[in-house]
Amino acid sequence: GESVGLHLPTLSVQEGDNSIINCAYSNSASDYFIWYKQESGKGPQFIIDIRSNMDKRQGQRVTVLLNKTVKHLSLQIAATQPGDSAVYFCAAADPYNFNKFYFGSGTKLNVKP
Amino acid sequence: EPEVTQTPSHQVTQMGQEVILRCVPISNHLYFYWYRQILGQKVEFLVSFYNNEISEKSEIFDDQFSVERPDGSNFTLKIRSTKLEDSAMYFCASRGSTNEKLFFGSGTQLSVL
Numbered sequence: 025g026e027s028v029g030l031h032l033p034t035l036s037v038q039e040g041d042n043s044i045i046n047c048a049y050s051n052s053a054s055d056y057f058i059w060y061k062q063e064s065g066k067g068p069q070f071i072i073d074i075r076s077n078m079d080k081r082q083g084q085r086v087t088v089l090l091n092k093t094v095k096h097l098s099l100q101i102a103a104t105q106p107g108d109s110a111v112y113f114c115a116a117a118d119p120y121n122f123n124k125f126y127f128g129s130g131t132k133l134n135v136k137p
Numbered sequence: 138e139p140e141v142t143q144t145p146s147h148q149v150t151q152m153g154q155e156v157i158l159r160c161v162p163i164s165n166h167l168y169f170y171w172y173r174q175i176l177g178q179k180v181e182f183l184v185s186f187y188n189n190e191i192s193e194k195s196e197i198f199d200d201q202f203s204v205e206r207p208d209g210s211n212f213t214l215k216i217r218s219t220k221l222e223d224s225a226m227y228f229c230a231s232r233g234s235t236n237e238k239l240f241f242g243s244g245t246q247l248s249v250l
Contacts, residue, residue, distance in 0.1 A: 058238060067141075067228050067241040068180065113180070115239070122235040123168070123185035123193040129178070 026051040026126040028116050036134040043101040045131045047114035052095060056117040059088055059099045062130070063110045071099070071112075101133075109135045139163045141242035143229050149248045150219055158214045158245045160229030169212045170230040170239070171204065173197070180228065186212065219249045 027050040037043045049057075055076035060068035072083045074090050074097070081088050087100040101108055111130040118124035142161045150156050162169050171183040185193040186204055201217045212231075216223055229242040 060241075065244075065246075067143075067243040070238050070240060073238050115180075121193060123170070123187075124182050125239060126182075127180040 026054055026116050026118055028114060028126045028128040032131050033129070034132045034134065036136060037104050039106060039135055039137050040103055043099075043104045043108070043133060043135075045099045045101075045112045045133065047097050047099075047128050049095050049097070049114075049116045049126075051116070051119060052092070053119035054095075054116045055119055057088070057090065057097055058115045058117075058125070059086075059112060060115060060127075061108075061110045061112055068113070104133075104135050106135050106137060109133055141229055141231055141240050143227075143242035143245050145245060146243065147246045147248070149250065152221055152249055153218050156216050156219055156247065158216075158227050158229075158247070160212045160214070160242055161210050162212055162229065162231035163233070163240060164210070166231035166233045166240075168232045168235065169204075169206070170232075171214045172228045172230060172241075173225040174228065174244075175225045183214075183227075216247075219247075221249050223247060224249045 029048050058073045059071045061071050062068045072086050072088050074081045074088045085102045090097045111132050113128045113130040115125040115127045144159045169186040172180050174180045182195050184198045203215045205213050226244045226246050228244045230239050232239045
């Protein structure tokens with residue numbers, strides 16, 4: 025199986041600053057990860073994914089870093105905006121069962137104007 | 138952008154009653170899922186469905202739960218006799234292939250009284 029955890033339940037940043045949200049996983053065989061954003065009362069919204077053959081992947085204002093040695097991934101949001109306020113969580117695909125994803129508990133990002 | 142749609146957004150029911158949660162996955166997707174999230178907790182896997190049959194289910198998905206794809210577009214989750222602890226947000230998700238990202242609907246908030 026897999027166990028996914030996030031390091032901080034809450035993160036407060038100033039508008040315009042960069043945000044870094046961290047996630048750890050337990051199974052070194054895990055090879056596919058997704059970051060989701062969840063706004064209040066809504067479903068998880070796909071942000072960015074990464075496979076284990078990569079260390080870094082960039083999207084629009086977001087970057088995901090994967091460190092397989094320590095089984096850690098992070099989501100970096102550049103120039104954080106008020107609209108980025110949400111709960112962010114990572115999900116790891118079960119390496120032995122493509123039907124399952126394991127989710128972290130989420131970091132609530134508060135963006136202060 | 139195509140999206141997974143779920144109805145209703147909120148469902149209130151009495152303990153012991155049957156409920157059916159409905160989902161329309163993204164049209165060309167082949168893999169369908171139900172997840173749930175109890176308030177303040179992680180998103181949990183319930184069941185996966187492919188080729189008109191259940192491919193995987195968790196220990197949460199007991200005999201009170203069933204899924205069905207009654208036609209080419211809908212995917213339903215039925216809880217036969219609801220319990221108080223079934224109160225949660227239920228998310229439907231779909232993906233095109235096992236290598237593709239998982240897309241979620243906006244959820245159905247189920248409240249069992």
